[in-house]
Amino acid sequence: MVFQSTWDDAAEETLRRWVAEGASSSVIADAMHRTRSAVSGKIARLKLKRPEGLSPMTKATTKQPPVAPKPERKLAPVEAASAEPVPFLQAKSFHCRAVLDERGEDGLALLCGAKKRSGSSWCPKHHRLFVTYGRA
16 A cells, blocks of 8 residues: 655645544545554644544444463473483583473472483473474
């Protein structure tokens, strides 16, 4: 859509007529091929007032069907895979990064510690738990 950038006398007269009829800025903008902001700004600069008692002419709105709430997904507690849990500060680049629901002797979180899957931060077990490819 191409928008005009200047206001000639005919456009101002059309704007005055639409405002007097109670049209909203959005309706006027669509009819005049201008942005709503341009129309609102011109109405303010011309100090035009909408008539009292008229309900504003607005765009028709399309009702959206109500959205059903999604069922809440409960995650199972994360458990270590078949490997020994690794303290957070001692994890190596090949260890699974899944944080477990237990703490080490130093009070820091423990990581799974299993060998991680190629291209992932997790072992195959935790990758299946954490990664969803388009599934809700």
